[in-house]
Amino acid sequence: MMARVLHHGWESRSTRTLVLLYEMGLPFDLVVHSFRRSLYNDDYRRLSPAGRVPALEDGDRVLFETGAITEYLVTCYPECGLGRPLPDPEHWEWVQWLHFAETIGQHLATLVQHHIVMRQEWMRSPTVMRYETLRLQRVLGVLEQALEDGRDYLLTSGFSAIDTNIGYSVYGAAHFVRLDAFLHLDAYLQRLMARPAFQKALPPAGAERLFEREFYACPDG
Ligand SMILES: N[C@@H](CCC(=O)N[C@@H](CS)C(=O)NCC(=O)O)C(=O)O
Structure with a gap:
């Protein structure tokens, strides 16, 4: 094999x-x-x-x-069955969300650098942290709006591979933005995390984690 x-x-x-x-x-x-x-x-x-x-x-x-x-x-x-190849009417929507996962990912990566990778306080920029938190909130708002009609996953046809890409981005984002104001998105994340595949992909006990804390608060201001 x-x-x-x-x-x-x-x-x-x-x-x-x-x-x-x-x-x-x-x-x-x-x-x-x-x-x-x-x-x-x-x-x-x-x-x-x-x-x-x-x-x-x-x-x-x-x-x-x-x-x-x-x-x-x-x-x-x-x-x-996790793609939506042409001529599937949802193909381009599928492609759009696939790329949007990295739009979320870029804000996430900057916040990971400032909150986690830069271990010394003097290395971090509170301005960048606040700005990127706001920009992350804005892109999460786009997902909240897409899920507002009560659909379970991003496409009306149901679960697809884009939910694995966007799903991770939302999982990461929830370490920097509270999801209380994003009810549909929060439910979406819980739904994804309840799936056996997501559970299996979480770090086992004792593994080196990226997120050592559950939440990294943005500096005030
Ligand atoms: N756009 C790339 C990003 C890959 C990426 O930057 N991965 C990070 C982890 S989230 C990494 O390997 N970082 C190690 C480093 O920057 O040295 C993808 O989606 O695969």
């Missing part, structure tokens, strides 16, 4: 791919990397040139970028 390996860091964006592989029921080996050491080394850069997770090895093919990996997996394994 063809070897399939996912390179992952607990609670990082590679969680999207991990959840997706579990949802699809595809066999794979998991290699977990630590963020305490840089991934920017010659060995790993052969798989992911910027030294980022995820990277997926699937036989002879190696891919980085969560969005690309999602498209690759749903295209190669259409029987899993």
Whole structure:
């Protein structure tokens, strides 16, 4: 059987791919990397040139970028039913949300840098933290509006791979923005987190977590 390996860091964006592989029921080996050491080394850069997770090895093919990996997996394994290939009327909506996961992801990444990666107070910028928190709230508002009609998942046809990409972004965002003001989004996140695939993708006890705290409050002002 063809070897399939996912390179992952607990609670990082590679969680999207991990959840997706579990949802699809595809066999794979998991290699977990630590963020305490840089991934920017010659060995790993052969798989992911910027030294980022995820990277997926699937036989002879190696891919980085969560969005690309999602498209690759749903295209190669259409029987899993998690893509919406043309001429599906929801195809472009599916593509739009797939990319929107990274619009959320960019604010999330900046907040992770300022709250978590920069360990010394003097390195952090309260202005950037406040600004990015507001911008994160704004993009979460877009999801809240999309879910307002009571749908369970982002597409009216039901669960799809974009819920694994957006789902991780909302999981991460909830560490920086309280979801009390986003009722539909909060219910969406709870619904996703109750799925066995998401549960399985959470860090096991004792693992090195990205989010050591449940919530990182924005500095006042
Ligand atoms: N747009 C990329 C982002 C990948 C990315 O930046 N991953 C982060 C973890 S969330 C990483 O590997 N960071 C390690 C580093 O920057 O050294 C994707 O969606 O795959």
